Structure formats: structure tokens, C-alpha cells
Amino acid sequence: MPRYLSLVKIDEASAPAEGPSPELMRRMGELIEEVTKAGVMLDTAGLLPSAQGTRVHWEGGRISVTDGPFTEAKEVVGGYAIMQCKDKAEAIEWTTRFLKVHEEFWTVTCEVREIAEG
Numbered sequence: 001m002p003r004y005l006s007l008v009k010i011d012e013a014s015a016p017a018e019g020p021s022p023e024l025m026r027r028m029g030e031l032i033e034e035v036t037k038a039g040v041m042l043d044t045a046g047l048l049p050s051a052q053g054t055r056v057h058w059e060g061g062r063i064s065v066t067d068g069p070f071t072e073a074k075e076v077v078g079g080y081a082i083m084q085c086k087d088k089a090e091a092i093e094w095t096t097r098f099l100k101v102h103e104e105f106w107t108v109t110c111e112v113r114e115i116a117e118g
Contacts, residue, residue: 003042003084003115004091006098010078011107012050012069027101035083035094046079075109088114 035041051069085091
């Protein structure tokens, strides 16, 4: 059965400074419990703000290291989920449900990609 990575991209400017609301965290916990019991979720986590991240870049045979925040990016990777689904449609369905637990003021995009096997 194929595995899919859902990269969660958020607009940090639209995210509340205090973080997700308790209601959002409750809905998220219920969905994660459901998707785990369904045998779909293999791993998931949110990431700390980009201000606490570092980019390591390789170009022209040189490494550059840049500490966050990364102001040139409107969206940053805020989390991920690795799911094992029967097909891409199922991965998109679970991802859609994940997005719908957020309040309307959030700007969140998920990029769903099948993981290459072997």
C-alpha cells in the first residue's frame, strides 16, 4: 500500500501568536485518533516556528547556513503527516479533513506527495 507525505504549509503571518486554540487542538486530537485507528496515520507532528529553524543550502559547491525567520517566504512548512492509504484520493480526503479542523482565519496548504518506494 503506498505511503504519502502531506507537507503542511502555513502563513505564519495569519497564525495566532499564541498558537492554535484549545478547540483546534481538541478537534485535531480527535481526527488524529480516528486516522490512527483506521490504520492510515504512520507519523505526524507540527514544527516550531521558522524563527527557530535553520536552512542549509548547497549551491555551486558551497554550503551556506541561514538562521530563521525566513522573511522571503510567505509560507513555511509547519508540520507533516505520513499516511499509508489505498490511493492518492484517500490521502487527499484525510488531508482535506485535517484542513477543515482549522478556524477560518488560518491560511494552511497541504502538499500531498506519494513517497517513492524501493
